[in-house]
Amino acid sequence: MVMSQTDAAFSNAEPIEQDVAVSVRGVSKNYGAVEALKDMSLEFPRGQLTSLLGPSGCGKTTLLKIIAGLLKPDTGEITVNGKAVVGPGPNRAFVFQDFALLPWANVMRNVAFGLELRGVAKSEREDKAAKYINDVGLQGFEKAYPHELSGGMRQRVGLARALSVDAKVLLLDEPFSAVDEQTRRKFQEDLLALVANENKTFIFVTHSIEEAVYVSDQIAILLPRPSRVSEIIRPSSFRLKGAENIRRDPEYLDIVDEIWASLRDYVE
Amino acid sequence: MKHRSLYIKILSALLVFGAWEIAGRIPISYAFPTFLESMSALARMTFDGSIFVAYAETLKPLVLGVAISTVFGIGLGLWIGLSERFEWLFSPIFIVMQAAPLAALIPLLVMAYGIGLTSKVFVVCIMAMPVIVLSTSSAVRNTPASMKEMAQSFLAKDYQVVLKVVIPAASPVIFSGLRLGVSAGFIGAILSELKITPTGVGDIITYSRSIADYPSMYAAIFSIILLAVLFLNLLEKIENTLFKGNDRGYVTD
Numbered sequence: 001m002v003m004s005q006t007d008a009a010f011s012n013a014e015p016i017e018q019d020v021a022v023s024v025r026g027v028s029k030n031y032g033a034v035e036a037l038k039d040m041s042l043e044f045p046r047g048q049l050t051s052l053l054g055p056s057g058c059g060k061t062t063l064l065k066i067i068a069g070l071l072k073p074d075t076g077e078i079t080v081n082g083k084a085v086v087g088p089g090p091n092r093a094f095v096f097q098d099f100a101l102l103p104w105a106n107v108m109r110n111v112a113f114g115l116e117l118r119g120v121a122k123s124e125r126e127d128k129a130a131k132y133i134n135d136v137g138l139q140g141f142e143k144a145y146p147h148e149l150s151g152g153m154r155q156r157v158g159l160a161r162a163l164s165v166d167a168k169v170l171l172l173d174e175p176f177s178a179v180d181e182q183t184r185r186k187f188q189e190d191l192l193a194l195v196a197n198e199n200k201t202f203i204f205v206t207h208s209i210e211e212a213v214y215v216s217d218q219i220a221i222l223l224p225r226p227s228r229v230s231e232i233i234r235p236s237s238f239r240l241k242g243a244e245n246i247r248r249d250p251e252y253l254d255i256v257d258e259i260w261a262s263l264r265d266y267v268e
Numbered sequence: 269m270k271h272r273s274l275y276i277k278i279l280s281a282l283l284v285f286g287a288w289e290i291a292g293r294i295p296i297s298y299a300f301p302t303f304l305e306s307m308s309a310l311a312r313m314t315f316d317g318s319i320f321v322a323y324a325e326t327l328k329p330l331v332l333g334v335a336i337s338t339v340f341g342i343g344l345g346l347w348i349g350l351s352e353r354f355e356w357l358f359s360p361i362f363i364v365m366q367a368a369p370l371a372a373l374i375p376l377l378v379m380a381y382g383i384g385l386t387s388k389v390f391v392v393c394i395m396a397m398p399v400i401v402l403s404t405s406s407a408v409r410n411t412p413a414s415m416k417e418m419a420q421s422f423l424a425k426d427y428q429v430v431l432k433v434v435i436p437a438a439s440p441v442i443f444s445g446l447r448l449g450v451s452a453g454f455i456g457a458i459l460s461e462l463k464i465t466p467t468g469v470g471d472i473i474t475y476s477r478s479i480a481d482y483p484s485m486y487a488a489i490f491s492i493i494l495l496a497v498l499f500l501n502l503l504e505k506i507e508n509t510l511f512k513g514n515d516r517g518y519v520t521d
Binding site for chain 2: 065068069070088089090092093094096097098100102104113114116117118161165
């Protein structure tokens, strides 16, 4: 793995943990003549949040969908907890950018939908869904339909749905890009708490540098043409200082600047 | 609000019937009866039972044809919508069917299947099926991709994707196709009774016209329209009970 050499802060980074939940080895994916991914390798440590950050067209969503098993790579291999990925599996759950809620189903059914597809009995899955509806702060909205909710609440439904199937790996595809700035900040704080409290591995796609640095244990910078992992950053010192202090921590600001400097040339 | 929409409906009916009554009284044509004359003819036919005898005959090809068109139309439409190859195979047939001048084809049908029920059912199906098939298939094809992906990522089997995502998502358009198809089926049923053999309501229309009993003729026409409207309302009720969220719109819109 490549470490940034310019910033002293990075030398404080902890050694990379050996316990890897998801590993991507030599993955390539072409769409016709377009190379979406070329020989990409990455490892995602267990119990941590890794961001995939990069300009549009760098293949970050493609990589996430390959990990989810929704797309097949042309070459290469993905393993989740040591097992090779051949398609969607119970060890991964996906949170979609556009929420992907069923408009004809109320919050309760949407949250329980993953369990419904698995054939869990109605009373059991609704008990479970009710717990996660509470956890994401939507109690009282069980009977509401998606069109009656705000964007932020809709994504909370999407998050509760992903949590309710109790997958060890959570894949989030730009989950906060369709919600407003204030809701987004609240989400980011909640996400930090979620990573701390749930023993899950999070893979988080975003195009926001600040967001990536704020929420991540590890940031993978992806660059386009040809798509590749250009560097991996592991911020460390501000992680323990509390959510409200992160944004004015010098290391946080340095990393944000650093990442922007390396991405600037790739933004049209 | 509910009451106001009811008032508007009544007002609209009054306007149409009033215009009919006035047009009949002028009269715009000797062959055009007033609304009240037509209604009294309808009442007479209702009390002597002749309208029920007629409908027993007309409903046979209508119900059969609409049922066949619904079942096969939605089935084929789903298949065409889900499989690219099937679209190439079947879609042109239904597009041609929809555009074909049916009245010109009826003699061919009669030569092939005689003047009995079979030909009439065919006419109803030719009228009703294409729009059901085409709207079902396009609705299925336009299922939001992220919803299908969502179901797959939560381990839906193929049949679950179809039953729990594709069909509910397509149902509003399927039902609007069904409404159009059923109305076309009503037209087909009457057309077949006018063009093949005069039976049922078609017989009342043909016979009353030949003896210049225009009120009865218009009463028969009015009754078939009334029946079609009632049936379409029933269809809407069915849709609203089957797919409760349909009037709620898409989240991502």
